[in-house]
Amino acid sequence: MIPIRDTIKSENFPIVNWMLIILNTLVFFYELGLSHEHAEMFIGKYGLIPSETSLFNDSRYRFLSNMFLHGGWGHFIGNMWILYIFGDNVEDKIGSIRYLGFYLLSGFFAGFAHYILHINSGIPAIGASGAISGVMAAYMFLFPRSLILSFVPIFFLPMLMPIPALIYIGFWFVGQLFSGTFSLMLSNSATGIAFWAHIGGFIAGWSLYKHFIKNSKKLKKEYMWYKY
Secondary structure (H helix, E strand, C coil), X not given: CEEEEECCCCCCCCHHHHHHHHHHHHHHHHHHCCCHHHXXXXXXXXXXXXXXXXXXXXXXXXXXXXXXXXXXXXXXXXXXXXXXXXXXXXXXXXXXXXXXXXXXXXXXXXXXXXXXXXXXXXXXXXXXXXXHHHHHHHHHHHCCCCEEEEEXXXXXXXXXXXXXXXXXXXXXXXXXXHHHHHHCCCCCCCCCCCHHHHHHHHHHHHHHHHHHCCCHHHHHHHCHHHHC
């Protein structure tokens, strides 16, 4: 399922979400301008390499720096598009400064989940998708009835379908759980996807979003229907 857009318009301009997209874009184009050798050195320095990283020394910056790196056009465009679709509404509900903290914390816990489960790995983990998974979790619980207009392959034909956010994002998360569990039975490099960073970021977003809401009483009143 490829998301095209959602059905909720932001009340305010999502300045932080756009700043994150621009920062990721600048870093990505910087990577593109490097030679192959220097790009590998850059990713080796700022990517999250579990075997070379610790929370207790000067390598801990990697838990944050890795989320601004990407491994190619598909990786970069996919992440930024998802952030563009879901991030503006979450920022609208949380507030810009809180949203920045929420995003970075989700990304940190995403990296930490990957770190714990692959602690001996020497392969760099990079990408914004862990932090974006936290944003998706917040969106799913804040706007469960929002429709995500998506391309869905049916009998090999792409159909444009509106899918409730609860179903779209919930289905995505279940897929990550299955893929992540399967990946633990494979070598670190077999899939090339840090599924547990996605899972860790999602769980972090799920756990944290209520603590970042500007008006928790209003949230409870608006979405009480979801608690049955």
